[in-house]
Amino acid sequence: MSENTLQLTKSENQKAKPASDQVPFGTTFTDHMFVMDYEEGQGWHNPQIVPYGPLELDPAAMVFHYGQSVFEGLKAYRTADDRILLFRPDKNLQRLNLSSDRLSIPPIDEEEVMAYLQQLVSLEQDWVPSTPGTSLYIRPFIISTEPNLAVGPSRKYKFMVILSPVGSYFAGGLKPVIIHVEDQFTRAVKGGTGMAKTAGNYSAGYQAQASAKKKGNADVLWLDGIEKKYIEEVGSMNIFFKIDGEVVTPELNGSILKGVTRMSIIELLRSWDIPVTERRVAIDELHRLYEEGKVEEIFGTGTAAVISPVGELNWMGRKMVINNHEIGELSQRLYDTVTGIQTGKLEDPFGWVVEVK
Amino acid sequence: MSENTLQLTKSENQKAKPASDQVPFGTTFTDHMFVMDYEEGQGWHNPQIVPYGPLELDPAAMVFHYGQSVFEGLKAYRTADDRILLFRPDKNLQRLNLSSDRLSIPPIDEEEVMAYLQQLVSLEQDWVPSTPGTSLYIRPFIISTEPNLAVGPSRKYKFMVILSPVGSYFAGGLKPVIIHVEDQFTRAVKGGTGMAKTAGNYSAGYQAQASAKKKGNADVLWLDGIEKKYIEEVGSMNIFFKIDGEVVTPELNGSILKGVTRMSIIELLRSWDIPVTERRVAIDELHRLYEEGKVEEIFGTGTAAVISPVGELNWMGRKMVINNHEIGELSQRLYDTVTGIQTGKLEDPFGWVVEVK
Ligand SMILES: Cc1ncc(COP(=O)(O)O)c(C=O)c1O
Ligand SMILES: Cc1ncc(COP(=O)(O)O)c(C=O)c1O
Numbered sequence: 103m104s105e106n107t108l109q110l111t112k113s114e115n116q117k118a119k120p121a122s123d124q125v126p127f128g129t130t131f132t133d134h135m136f137v138m139d140y141e142e143g144q145g146w147h148n149p150q151i152v153p154y155g156p157l158e159l160d161p162a163a164m165v166f167h168y169g170q171s172v173f174e175g176l177k178a179y180r181t182a183d184d185r186i187l188l189f190r191p192d193k194n195l196q197r198l199n200l201s202s203d204r205l206s207i208p209p210i211d212e213e214e215v216m217a218y219l220q221q222l223v224s225l226e227q228d229w230v231p232s233t234p235g236t237s238l239y240i241r242p243f244i245i246s247t248e249p250n251l252a253v254g255p256s257r258k259y260k261f262m263v264i265l266s267p268v269g270s271y272f273a274g275g276l277k278p279v280i281i282h283v284e285d286q287f288t289r290a291v292k293g294g295t296g297m298a299k300t301a302g303n304y305s306a307g308y309q310a311q312a313s314a315k316k317k318g319n320a321d322v323l324w325l326d327g328i329e330k331k332y333i334e335e336v337g338s339m340n341i342f343f344k345i346d347g348e349v350v351t352p353e354l355n356g357s358i359l360k361g362v363t364r365m366s367i368i369e370l371l372r373s374w375d376i377p378v379t380e381r382r383v384a385i386d387e388l389h390r391l392y393e394e395g396k397v398e399e400i401f402g403t404g405t406a407a408v409i410s411p412v413g414e415l416n417w418m419g420r421k422m423v424i425n426n427h428e429i430g431e432l433s434q435r436l437y438d439t440v441t442g443i444q445t446g447k448l449e450d451p452f453g454w455v456v457e458v459k
Numbered sequence: 460m461s462e463n464t465l466q467l468t469k470s471e472n473q474k475a476k477p478a479s480d481q482v483p484f485g486t487t488f489t490d491h492m493f494v495m496d497y498e499e500g501q502g503w504h505n506p507q508i509v510p511y512g513p514l515e516l517d518p519a520a521m522v523f524h525y526g527q528s529v530f531e532g533l534k535a536y537r538t539a540d541d542r543i544l545l546f547r548p549d550k551n552l553q554r555l556n557l558s559s560d561r562l563s564i565p566p567i568d569e570e571e572v573m574a575y576l577q578q579l580v581s582l583e584q585d586w587v588p589s590t591p592g593t594s595l596y597i598r599p600f601i602i603s604t605e606p607n608l609a610v611g612p613s614r615k616y617k618f619m620v621i622l623s624p625v626g627s628y629f630a631g632g633l634k635p636v637i638i639h640v641e642d643q644f645t646r647a648v649k650g651g652t653g654m655a656k657t658a659g660n661y662s663a664g665y666q667a668q669a670s671a672k673k674k675g676n677a678d679v680l681w682l683d684g685i686e687k688k689y690i691e692e693v694g695s696m697n698i699f700f701k702i703d704g705e706v707v708t709p710e711l712n713g714s715i716l717k718g719v720t721r722m723s724i725i726e727l728l729r730s731w732d733i734p735v736t737e738r739r740v741a742i743d744e745l746h747r748l749y750e751e752g753k754v755e756e757i758f759g760t761g762t763a764a765v766i767s768p769v770g771e772l773n774w775m776g777r778k779m780v781i782n783n784h785e786i787g788e789l790s791q792r793l794y795d796t797v798t799g800i801q802t803g804k805l806e807d808p809f810g811w812v813v814e815v816k
Contacts, residue, residue, distance in 0.1 A: 128608025169658030251485025302659015
């Protein structure tokens with residue numbers, strides 16, 4: 103179908119590339135972006151790579167009013183021998199379709215989009231930075247564009263991919279963070295949108311995050327919306343506990359995002375014969391185990407930081423200091439291994455990385 | 460402050476005005492719109508009335524990614540003697556600020572915006588239709604516009620008001636609807652965003668609504684997200700029950716929208732000495748009362764339809780037929796009274812209507 107042949111319009115100017123370890127996350131974009139349209143009856147069509155630039159949307163475009171909007175986040179890494187690697191991009195496109203389904207957005211063809219995404223990254227390969235810890239952040243997203251105030255699924259959408267060079271999350275090495283266990287606000291609940299990466303899930307967390315930050319915390323750890331008892335995840339990370347030699351992480355219960363890093367960590371631990379269990383973890387159980395001196399390490403997992411050690415948890419006035427605010431041995435080993443695979447420094451026995459040609 | 464003086468740029472062309480009872484809801488817009496900008500450090504500034512037309516936004520504008528977006532809905536009505544009336548617009552602007560607060564969006568000045576809104580409606584007064592049941596729908600909304608992929612509140616916003624002439628919700632008089640009681644999906648939960656009019660709340664309901672429609676229902680009645688037991692509200696309406704001579708509506712519990720129609724109906728009933736109680740209503744309690752023959756009327760309340768009689772509720776395979784699928788006496792009386800006040804046909808003893816000069 104000629105309708106589905108990628109059209110390329112090159113940018114006339116090339117922006118200056120910033121020193122990637124000095125840019126604030128998500129504020130600098132590359133020269134081009136990918137755009138594809140959907141219209142009811144026609145499906146996804148007109149895939150294009152065009153110069154990065156503003157969108158024109160009717161003020162009645164449904165995304166502004168009813169929030170049909172989903173997104174993904176993944177990264178491209180430069181290897182020492184100047185190849186460009188993506189980390190499990192198929193998992194992100196799968197999850198995008200899962201998110202879309204939850205908001206009644208039509209699915210994309212994952213294979214087709216994978217090819218477009220690689221063409222975009224390939225075109226922009228000079229934007230993939232090389233300093234250790236840096237990468238090119240890839241943001242695919244879909245928005246509803248039909249101008250219509252009637253509540254209901256849009257009949258028009260735009261799928262886009264934009265790229266942003268990002269610095270090291272932890273300049274100067276891993277640094278344990280302080281996290282507030284949220285006991286008032288709710289991020290997600292069974293039957294809601296928690297397992298999907300929908301735009302609305304994120305701003306819903308701002309009030310809780312702001313009040314946690316005021317008290318010196320970096321982010322919040324969400325509890326389940328029903329009993330405020332079971333641990334779910336952090337703002338943009340899944341969470342793991344090393345307890346008495348075993349690793350435990352909350353099971354996917356319908357309100358937790360299925361992190362790509364989370365699934366990779368589980369596979370990695372299993373390959374190392376370290377016991378790892380996905381189960382419900384109650385905050386009071388964790389606190390009891392903490393008091394018994396059994397909580398050895400806590401770490402968050404996500405595309406942004408890969409592994410983010412937790413040095414302290416604050417829950418209803420009770421403070422749990424983990425591993426004396428120091429990076430745990432397992433956290434460091436996991437970080438080194440995953441980033442090693444992502445950047446081609448280590449062999450990839452799992453088939454996780456995909457090279458961009 | 461000259462920065463806050465309304466600038467008016469008139470449209471060069473005037474669109475043809477449609478026969479208002481033939482337009483689908485929310486698809487036709489007037490010649491002008493109101494726009495005002497926010498920037499951190501500067502506050503809300505640059506209020507403008509400009510020709511209705513597309514917005515230019517960076518693809519990284521935060522509204523697309525993290526869903527900071529709130530809105531309101533109210534109507535302007537034409538009286539028989541050609542005056543234009545708004546119904547309790549102050550309540551909508553109050554609620555807009557409440558919604559904004561929930562998503563960490565800076566508040567607007569309600570009085571200032573009320574004046575702008577009236578100027579816009581006044582300019583577009585020829586767009587307010589006169590056929591009975593028709594009106595000019597007013598949609599104020601706020602979106603975050605800063606181009607930034609870091610999760611957190613935007614430092615830039617746009618507040619806009621667009622206007623759309625709308626036909627009669629019930630051409631040919633009130634018509635009872637069939638409603639599915641949703642027992643799987645969740646709209647909102649304590650600690651979430653249910654009491655706010657956020658964009659994300661609406662698309663989160665599409666899957667449930669689609670499956671209810673497939674089974675012949677017009678919409679869903681949401682239950683609480685924790686026990687799936689207590690009745691909350693319909694898609695875009697609050698809900699009332701007339702049981703054994705008394706009126707009951709779910710109490711505002713933090714996950715239900717505080718409807719302007721809801722509060723007006725409660726005040727009206729009290730002025731008529733009809734007992735009305737705001738309390739928790741369990742779906743199984745309702746079903747028991749139904750089996751005892753005590754459920755006399757059920758109706759939804761909202762700006763769109765004012766009163767929408769419910770003829771049938773379907774809950775886990777059990778069907779409750781209300782008042783033989785006919786309009787209840789109280790539903791009709793409430794509808795006639797509220798629409799009478801809204802259109803100036805009846806006296807307004809409550810000070811609800813505001814005339815646009
Ligand atoms: C809510 C939430 N949980 C968890 C994650 C971690 O997922 P991943 O490992 O795929 O980045 C993210 C970030 O993507 C997130 O936004
Ligand atoms: C979720 C929801 N509940 C209730 C209502 C009714 O509110 P109002 O009477 O202010 O229109 C609306 C519509 O505005 C709504 O969207």
